[in-house]
């Protein structure tokens with residue numbers, strides 16, 4: 001165990017992930033009998049009303065797809081962060097692997113690859129296109 005950091009330098013976009021989240025009403029236990037009661041008639045726990053943001057099943061599919069990006073393309077997101085991730089071409093560096101070297105590519109080609117993959121998921125629009133830039137990101141776990 002320990003803190004593990006990877007740094008990335010990418011030319012890419014910020015990906016809005018809100019479409020992969022849902023706000024669900026949380027329950028204090030899993031007994032459906034609790035509905036409408038201050039205390040669950042089955043287990044006796046106080047019934048609380050809270051809501052939480054969860055990833056949808058489509059998120060899992062998207063996440064798996066992004067594990068198989070083309071060489072030198074990185075998808076970076078913190079699973080705790082339900083708002084956005086990053087996707088782009090570049091290089092990374094971490095303690096064990098050292099740095100990676102990516103040849104300087106044709107910028108319009110990068111944009112094309114990103115657009116094509118994100119379009120599959122309905123994630124490419126004018127707003128996303130406007131975030132196309134050079135990013136430096138440190139991802140820690």
Ligand SMILES: [Zn+2]
Nearest residue numbers: 029031040043
């Ligand atoms: Zn219960």
